[in-house]
Amino acid sequence: MRWPSVCVFREATVSRSPQEIFESYVHAGALTRNADALAENFTEDGVFEAPLVTPDSIFPRRLQGREEIRRGMAAYYERQVNDKRAPNLEKSGYVLHTTSDPDVFIAEIDTVFDGTGGDVTVSLVQIFRIRDGKIAQLRDYFAPEQVS
Numbered sequence: 001m002r003w004p005s006v007c008v009f010r011e012a013t014v015s016r017s018p019q020e021i022f023e024s025y026v027h028a029g030a031l032t033r034n035a036d037a038l039a040e041n042f043t044e045d046g047v048f049e050a051p052l053v054t055p056d057s058i059f060p061r062r063l064q065g066r067e068e069i070r071r072g073m074a075a076y077y078e079r080q081v082n083d084k085r086a087p088n089l090e091k092s093g094y095v096l097h098t099t100s101d102p103d104v105f106i107a108e109i110d111t112v113f114d115g116t117g118g119d120v121t122v123s124l125v126q127i128f129r130i131r132d133g134k135i136a137q138l139r140d141y142f143a144p145e146q147v148s
Helices: 018-031 035-040 066-079
Strands: 042-049 062-064 093-098 104-113 120-131 134-141
Touching (some): 018 093
Parallel strands (some): 042 134
Antiparallel strands (some): 042 062, 093 104
8 A cells, every 4th residue: 555645643532443543653753753743643551662772772662652752753853854754655664464353464565765766665564453543562673774
């Protein structure tokens, strides 16, 4: 599936579909780097984990609680101010996989960045655990060298 050209952040007053949750998360994070909006996608006690990231990485390995996610991702985005890379939405794509547990879905993602030496594709898998229309736990599996 191709990335939507516009993603809209919505409050989770009613249960949202995996598609809506994923698109809201991607819009807040990868597309706009808005730590406040990103954090609001999580439950108050939500957990963000990047298990493959080394402890010395600039990318947070584990953040627990909405406020820690907000602070940790804001600090990461601030460090990335010189990174002008933006995903090419026409070339990038993803597939969402539902599971037998209605509160768990998996995103399989291929994000393409245009580069002067050619396109660079970053492939990753994210596992979402949802509670009340928000992310209770997100495990983000990607090549750690992509954020170093």
